[in-house]
Amino acid sequence: MKIKLYNINLKLLIKVLGVACLFWTDQAFAQNLKVAVAANLQSVIKVLGQDFKQKTGITIEPIVGSSGNLTTQIRNGAPYDVFLSADMGFPETLFKEGFSTKKPVVYAQGSLIICSNQNIGFENWERLLMTPRVKKIAIANPAIAPYGKAAEETLKDKGILNDIKPKIVYGESISQVNTYITTGEVEVGFTTQALVKDPASKTQLYWKIIDPKTYNPIEQGMVIIKHASENPDAEKFYQYIASPAAKAIFEQYGYHE
Amino acid sequence: MDVTPIWLTLKLAGITSVLLLAIGLPVAWWLSKGRSFFKIIIEAIITMPLVLPPSVLGFYLLLAFSPQHGIGKWLQHNFNIRFVFSFEGLVLASVIYSMPFMIGPIKSALQQLPLSLSQASYSLGKTRWQTFVKVLIPNIRPSLLTAVVLTFAHTLGEFGVVLMIGGNIPGVTRVASIAVYDSVEEMDYSSANTYSFILFAITFILVTGVFIFNKYQLKSPLE
Amino acid sequence: MISVDIEKKLKTYQGEQLLKINRQFPPGSITKICGPSGAGKTTFLKIVAGFIKPEKGTITAENVTWLDTGSNIFLSPQKRMAGFVFQDYALFPNMTLQQHLEYATNDTAWIKRLLSIGKLDNLVTHKPQYLSGGQQQRLAILRALAIKPKLLLMDEPFSAIDQKMKTALINNLKIVFDELGATVLIVSHNPQELEGLPGEEINIHY
Numbered sequence: 001m002k003i004k005l006y007n008i009n010l011k012l013l014i015k016v017l018g019v020a021c022l023f024w025t026d027q028a029f030a031q032n033l034k035v036a037v038a039a040n041l042q043s044v045i046k047v048l049g050q051d052f053k054q055k056t057g058i059t060i061e062p063i064v065g066s067s068g069n070l071t072t073q074i075r076n077g078a079p080y081d082v083f084l085s086a087d088m089g090f091p092e093t094l095f096k097e098g099f100s101t102k103k104p105v106v107y108a109q110g111s112l113i114i115c116s117n118q119n120i121g122f123e124n125w126e127r128l129l130m131t132p133r134v135k136k137i138a139i140a141n142p143a144i145a146p147y148g149k150a151a152e153e154t155l156k157d158k159g160i161l162n163d164i165k166p167k168i169v170y171g172e173s174i175s176q177v178n179t180y181i182t183t184g185e186v187e188v189g190f191t192t193q194a195l196v197k198d199p200a201s202k203t204q205l206y207w208k209i210i211d212p213k214t215y216n217p218i219e220q221g222m223v224i225i226k227h228a229s230e231n232p233d234a235e236k237f238y239q240y241i242a243s244p245a246a247k248a249i250f251e252q253y254g255y256h257e
Numbered sequence: 258m259d260v261t262p263i264w265l266t267l268k269l270a271g272i273t274s275v276l277l278l279a280i281g282l283p284v285a286w287w288l289s290k291g292r293s294f295f296k297i298i299i300e301a302i303i304t305m306p307l308v309l310p311p312s313v314l315g316f317y318l319l320l321a322f323s324p325q326h327g328i329g330k331w332l333q334h335n336f337n338i339r340f341v342f343s344f345e346g347l348v349l350a351s352v353i354y355s356m357p358f359m360i361g362p363i364k365s366a367l368q369q370l371p372l373s374l375s376q377a378s379y380s381l382g383k384t385r386w387q388t389f390v391k392v393l394i395p396n397i398r399p400s401l402l403t404a405v406v407l408t409f410a411h412t413l414g415e416f417g418v419v420l421m422i423g424g425n426i427p428g429v430t431r432v433a434s435i436a437v438y439d440s441v442e443e444m445d446y447s448s449a450n451t452y453s454f455i456l457f458a459i460t461f462i463l464v465t466g467v468f469i470f471n472k473y474q475l476k477s478p479l480e
Numbered sequence: 481m482i483s484v485d486i487e488k489k490l491k492t493y494q495g496e497q498l499l500k501i502n503r504q505f506p507p508g509s510i511t512k513i514c515g516p517s518g519a520g521k522t523t524f525l526k527i528v529a530g531f532i533k534p535e536k537g538t539i540t541a542e543n544v545t546w547l548d549t550g551s552n553i554f555l556s557p558q559k560r561m562a563g564f565v566f567q568d569y570a571l572f573p574n575m576t577l578q579q580h581l582e583y584a585t586n587d588t589a590w591i592k593r594l595l596s597i598g599k600l601d602n603l604v605t606h607k608p609q610y611l612s613g614g615q616q617q618r619l620a621i622l623r624a625l626a627i628k629p630k631l632l633l634m635d636e637p638f639s640a641i642d643q644k645m646k647t648a649l650i651n652n653l654k655i656v657f658d659e660l661g662a663t664v665l666i667v668s669h670n671p672q673e674l675e676g677l678p679g680e681e682i683n684i685h686y
Contacts (some may be wrong), residue, residue, distance in 0.1 A: 068442045101354045117325075135324075136342055141425060143443045169424035179423075184325035185341050373570035375533045379557040380564040381584045381627055391583065395574035 002154025032061040036070045038086035038220070039140075040110060040147055040174040040192035043200060043255040045084075052240050059234050065174035069145025074099055074225060081228035082237055086110065086174075087146035088221040100223035102197045107241045108255040110218035111193035112150045115207040117184050122208035126158045129188065134167065138180040138189035141170045146218055148177075151190035153215035167226060181205070183255060220255075258448050262430050262436035263292075263455055269344070269432060270412040273351040277359040278401075279410050280352070285363035286389060307357045309311050311417025318350055319420050344426035347432070350418045358407045367393060368399030400469055406467045481507055482631060482663055483522055486537030488548075490520050499523060499534075503682065507542075510657065510664040510679030512670045519665040519684045524568060525633045527663070529564050530557035540629065563629030563662075565637045569620040571608040576621055577606040584626035594622045599645070599651040615639040625656060632657070634666045637674070638673055650676040 011018070022088055037045045045062045063070070063080060071090040074080055075097065083100075084107065085091045091104035109218055114125050121128065128134060140148030145174050155161040171177035174191055181189040182203045222241060228234040247257065263294070275476040288300055306314060322340040332338045340346035370393060374415070378388040416434040423430035433452050440449035490497045498600040499520040506512055514541040515519050528539060529621060530546065533554065539547040546555045572580060577600060581591045596603045598618040608616055617640045638646050654677065657664055668674055671681060 066442065068444075072442060072444060135304065135339065136424075138424075141442075143439065171425060172420065172425070180320075183319060184323050185319065363659050371564045371568065371570065373568055374572065376526075376529075376557065377564065377566060377570035377572075377623075378583075379531075380529060380562060380624070382558050383583075384558060392572050392574070396572070399575075 008127055009233075010181045017216040028144050032153065033081050034063060034238065035060045035068055035082045035084065036065070036074065036078070037062045037084045038070070039064055039145070039175040040068045040086050040194055041084055042175060042194075043198035044194055044249065044255075045054075047253075048241070048246060051136050051245060052237060055240070055245075056236055058236065060237065064175065065121055066140070066145045066175075068172070074173075079227075080225055081231060081234045082224050083220065084220065084222045084241070086218065086220050088219050089146070091221040091223045091224075094223055094225075096171075097248075099226055101226055101229045102224065104221035104223045106219045107222045108247075108250045109146065109257060111212070111254045111256065112147060112154065112190060112210040112215060112218065112233075113193045113196065114188060114210055115181050116193050117182055117187050117203055117205055118187065119206050120187065122206070125188075125208065126160055129164050134187045136169050136180075136188075137164060137167045137188040138169045138171055138177045138191075139185040140174050141172060145171075145173055145218055146220075147174050147190070147192055150215040150218050154190075154210050157214040159256060165182070172227045197253045258451055259427075259436075262431055262433040262452065265428070265431065266413055266433040266456070268348055269351060269415075270334045270409045272348055273355055273412045274359075274405050274409045276348070276352055277355060278405060280356045281356065281363060281404070282360035282394070286393070288360070289364045303360055306354045309413070310398045311354065313419060314350065314354060315418040315421025318346070318418070321345065322422075333393060340433075341422045341428065342426060344429055346422055346471055347430055350422060351412045351415055352419055354415060355411045358411050359404045362400045362404040362407070363397065366397035370396060402470060403467050406463050410463045413456060420439060424477035481505070481530070482653050483538070483540045483543060484528060486524075486534040488517075488520070488523060488527060488534035488537075490523060490599070492518055493541070493568065499684070501684070504682055505663050505665065506657070507663055508669075510666065510677050512589065512671060512674045512677070512679060513665060513667045513679040513684060514669065514681055515684040517669060521669075521684050522635050524684060525576060525590075525635055525665060525667060526565070528631075529562045529633055530555065530560050549577055560620040560630055560631075561627060563624035565620050565624045565632075565634040567635040568640075569608075569616050571616055571619060571623075576607050577611070580623050581626050584623055587626075587628075590628070591626065594625055597656065598622045598649070602645055614645065617641055625660075628660055629658070630662055632662050632664045633665065636651050636668055637666065637669070646673065648677060 018130060034046070042064050046245055049060045049062065065089060066068060066086045067090045070080070070083060071085070071094060074083060074094060083091060083094070090107065091100070094100050095103055114122055122135070139151040142148040142152045152161065155164065169180065171180060177189050177191050178195050180186045180204070181191060190210070193209065195201065196205050222238070224234050224238055288296055319341060321327065322332070324330055324339055329340070332340065338345070340349055364380055374392055374396070375388050378392045383391070403439070414434060416438070419430065419432055423432070423435065425431050425435055433456055435450050435464040437452045437456070440446070440452065484505070486500070487508070488499045495547050497520070501524060512600070513524065515521055523532060527534050534549070535546060536549050536653070538545070538549070541560070545553050545559060546560055547553060572583070578635040581594065583589065595604065598621065600615060600622070601616060603611060603615060611619065617637065621634070621637055639651075641649065666674060
């Protein structure tokens, strides 16, 4: 008799849980705007999201990844509404392939910095990288992360790319590069200025801006994904990112126009 | 298409399997005898990589071997060794990650051998080591082979840990599983296809081979 | 002279039973151990061999202490070198008949002699799975004898051997036991089959 009671309770429990799950997920999907953002925007998108919600009442759900990774996902049907890339190339590909109805526009320009969690002295960083003091250098994978491409360009410009290649370690995205920098796995890394401008960051970091003349400008572009082209929220967010309020926030985090 | 990732992967799987055979045999033997509380804990720890997400293992390794503190600092300072971003680091991670695949089958096989086999050997004056080498190991050959092949195949497929601590360095830590991932991200689908197919083929042949071998080996009198 | 004085708790169908043996076995003697199934005959042999430890007891062999639970003395089976014939034969599946004997000893003349006693000369390249039950059992006996033991422990050693072969075998074994001066303990639940062997019979029962 005891066993019988057990059985009934179990079945009921499962049914209740099953229905509860449906309700749970249902809530999440209905209202939020899904915004895919390149990894370098990891910290600034939170602030933008809060500001946007204050102004419009719309909640955004950021999905962070490397620009290349996100683009592939979108091409394979990922349900994102807006895409903020770290370059223009990936959004342009999406536009050409018909995944967005409007051409991509630049919403900000990124700043490349050289960074470390040790006070290593970046005054003459080109020389520093060649010394044995620096054993590992992290950059994002240039094939899929625009900041990695920029890092490669600046290294080439300084003529040291081939010499320091053995020391280079490739992060899957700027996020991974940041991890390597903040945990000290690498002595030095090339990343976005947004990392050091983030007030929420707890690690003490030392850094220097890389001369923008040594790399192609990191023009970050955004598009609305086709299936969201009728979604008024998506359009609102699109307009918001171009607005002065958003631009001010971007500047705080080291981006510029 | 660059085939270095395939060689790297095979090299990693091969070295890991050999190392694990050397480590795994004595440990499995020790675990197969008696069940003290201590042994149970050790066995649980060894089995963890079976259920632990690889990213967790990668994360802990990242912290443990950071050159700024603890073991990582000591290694860097005294031996100029850095486990993160190195092939040696991948070997270490693979040994931990694939250990249950080597130790599990061997321990089970040893436990299934009748106790009287060892006792008979002891009664002839043979030491535990002699018994282990001349009597026990030869009689668990099918399980040994299974263990080695499974370990090899499992290491071939390692991704999560390598992603976290490998650094994706071409010719050093850019193994085939990472190469597939990167090719997909770079939208180079032809390379992705080739790498994937090669990996699939190797693993399929290995695993099928083990099953066939075991089927024919079932005529062993101990089964 | 082997002196055994042991106590061991046995878990049987009837609950817990106490196995208590206190006896001396003179050198060169043959003792038949009989009794019902599960009474502890095999356990007794294994205690003497050193595979099982009793709760309490002492065992001495020719003035060497093999076991003394009071003083925490325990000599490993390897050092006792008591030849053991297992009830399940315990043959090594990976070794041929010849290899079994070579594993035990280097004495090739002795091996040849044992093979002829067991009538297994022309089966030396066979592995256990290719031997009949009776042949396997004979091999088990030969293997135990290969080390020229001073003490031989046999657990149901003739159960699979036919009557005619048994009589011939036992006659040959008697000679070997004499030569080695071995003390022999044989367990059997069928005392009749051991009639060809001289010696006392003891009974282990509940």
